[in-house]
Amino acid sequence: MSRRSTALATALSLLVLGSPLITGCSNFSADMALSSGGQKYETGDYKGAIDDYNKAIEINPQDAATYYNRGNAKRRSGDYQGAIADYSKAIEINPQLALAYNNRGLLKDDLKDHQGAIADFNMAIEINPQLALPYTNRGLAKDALGDYQGAIADHTKAIEINPQLSTVYYNRGLAKRKSGDDQGAIADYSKAIEINPQYALAYNNRGVAKGIGFSDEKGACDDFKKAASLGNEYRINWLNSEEGAWCRNMR
Numbered sequence: 001m002s003r004r005s006t007a008l009a010t011a012l013s014l015l016v017l018g019s020p021l022i023t024g025c026s027n028f029s030a031d032m033a034l035s036s037g038g039q040k041y042e043t044g045d046y047k048g049a050i051d052d053y054n055k056a057i058e059i060n061p062q063d064a065a066t067y068y069n070r071g072n073a074k075r076r077s078g079d080y081q082g083a084i085a086d087y088s089k090a091i092e093i094n095p096q097l098a099l100a101y102n103n104r105g106l107l108k109d110d111l112k113d114h115q116g117a118i119a120d121f122n123m124a125i126e127i128n129p130q131l132a133l134p135y136t137n138r139g140l141a142k143d144a145l146g147d148y149q150g151a152i153a154d155h156t157k158a159i160e161i162n163p164q165l166s167t168v169y170y171n172r173g174l175a176k177r178k179s180g181d182d183q184g185a186i187a188d189y190s191k192a193i194e195i196n197p198q199y200a201l202a203y204n205n206r207g208v209a210k211g212i213g214f215s216d217e218k219g220a221c222d223d224f225k226k227a228a229s230l231g232n233e234y235r236i237n238w239l240n241s242e243e244g245a246w247c248r249n250m251r
């Protein structure tokens with residue numbers, strides 16, 4: 001197979017893993033505002049969630065959980081610097097809050113401060129070595145720095161802790177492919193698909209690995225077609241790509 005993985009290969013993106021909301025406070029009014037903020041966050045009303053968390057902080061300015069949750073809402077709304085400030089405040093109040101280090105590390109990684117991100121993931125792991133997320137997120141930061149073997153090791157550790165995280169297999173597959181292990185990458189994408197049969201990215205990138213690494217043209221086309229059937233972004237790529245025309249003409 002020629003390097004037909006052009007338009008569809010643009011989906012070779014890493015998937016970072018954030019952390020959920022947490023509870024806190026001990027004041028009834030603050031608890032109500034924190035609960036309301038959590039409900040709004042879950043429905044995607046991040047501005048409303050931030051307003052509620054602001055009220056909770058006015059009532060109880062020393063609750064780490066509220067700053068952490070407001071940081072999550074700010075991150076979702078695109079206010080990265082505000083989110084980092086909130087995670088930092090949560091850590092100042094509670095230096096053992098591993099999830100705040102993890103999420104602050106995610107933002108540093110997004111801002112290309114990969115070494116700073118790794119330092120935060122290291123702290124999260126030191127505080128709670130049984131959390132899978134900081135390992136795989138540290139793996140993503142190492143991947144960005146070109147340390148593919150270090151990335152693979154971190155993703156593998158995350159899988160040992162939680163073998164049902166399809167995104168971790170997917171991310172390890174990306175690192176394996178970058179390190180030249182196409183067969184290992186295909187195995188990881190396949191495991192991600194086994195856990196989540198609707199995983200369009202995994203189908204797409206398995207197709208890339210099959211086609212480029214093993215010249216499995218039919219297998220690659222089958223995967224590209226499946227990816228295109230699962231999401232509009234892949235269907236658009238499919239309809240407008242060389243791969244789409246090529247695969248449709250296959251017998």
